[in-house]
Amino acid sequence: MHSHHRNEIIMAGALSLAAGFVDAVGFIHLGGYFVSFMSGNSTRAGAALAEGNPLGFMLAMGLVAAFTAGVISASILRRLVPFRKRMWVLLYVTAALGLAVVLFDLNVAVWLAPPVMALAMGALNVIFERDGEVSIGLTYMTGTLVKMGQQMAAALTGGNRLGWVRYLFLWLSLTLGSIVGGFAYFALNLNALWVSVGIFVVVLAFNARSRVPENA
Numbered sequence: 783m784h785s786h787h788r789n790e791i792i793m794a795g796a797l798s799l800a801a802g803f804v805d806a807v808g809f810i811h812l813g814g815y816f817v818s819f820m821s822g823n824s825t826r827a828g829a830a831l832a833e834g835n836p837l838g839f840m841l842a843m844g845l846v847a848a849f850t851a852g853v854i855s856a857s858i859l860r861r862l863v864p865f866r867k868r869m870w871v872l873l874y875v876t877a878a879l880g881l882a883v884v885l886f887d888l889n890v891a892v893w894l895a896p897p898v899m900a901l902a903m904g905a906l907n908v909i910f911e912r913d914g915e916v917s918i919g920l921t922y923m924t925g926t927l928v929k930m931g932q933q934m935a936a937a938l939t940g941g942n943r944l945g946w947v948r949y950l951f952l953w954l955s956l957t958l959g960s961i962v963g964g965f966a967y968f969a970l971n972l973n974a975l976w977v978s979v980g981i982f983v984v985v986l987a988f989n990a991r992s993r994v995p996e997n998a
Contacts, residue, residue: 852904
């Protein structure tokens, strides 16, 4: 994260907030399954099998498959578009989340809404990509907390005193998003996703105005 411009860190924080929001909405709606945290779903799949719950296993694995499909499709999109790659992926994520909530509102194939949410969250992680690798993970914080801890250790032993702050900012953003998303779900059901769509629209506008160069 230290090689990223300040505007990129701000954008990453906003996107992590949106990811936490969406994951909390999906988690409550699905009764304990995730649309962005696939380590959790993989554990849930194993636990479901041990409990003799094949439907739970299939649900967890279906969400993992949808998330992976989002990563694959967004990565292909990045390779196909000649410029403004980040913008196109953001549009893709925004459209997917919009589709999920429209399915709910129209009461058409509502069961597809959670997999579409997972697809959007997988695609989201392709926003910050350098040399074919994800440079900032937006929907999972385990690696972020490890790096924050390493930077704190460095600060305590004479290294960069503030190197951990960016990682803390990212974690706090996702956590705040999950808190707001949880309350929003109980107030609005899946219509709470319109809030996350609004966040992505704002980030799209911010990215359009940003002059930060993108590295493919």
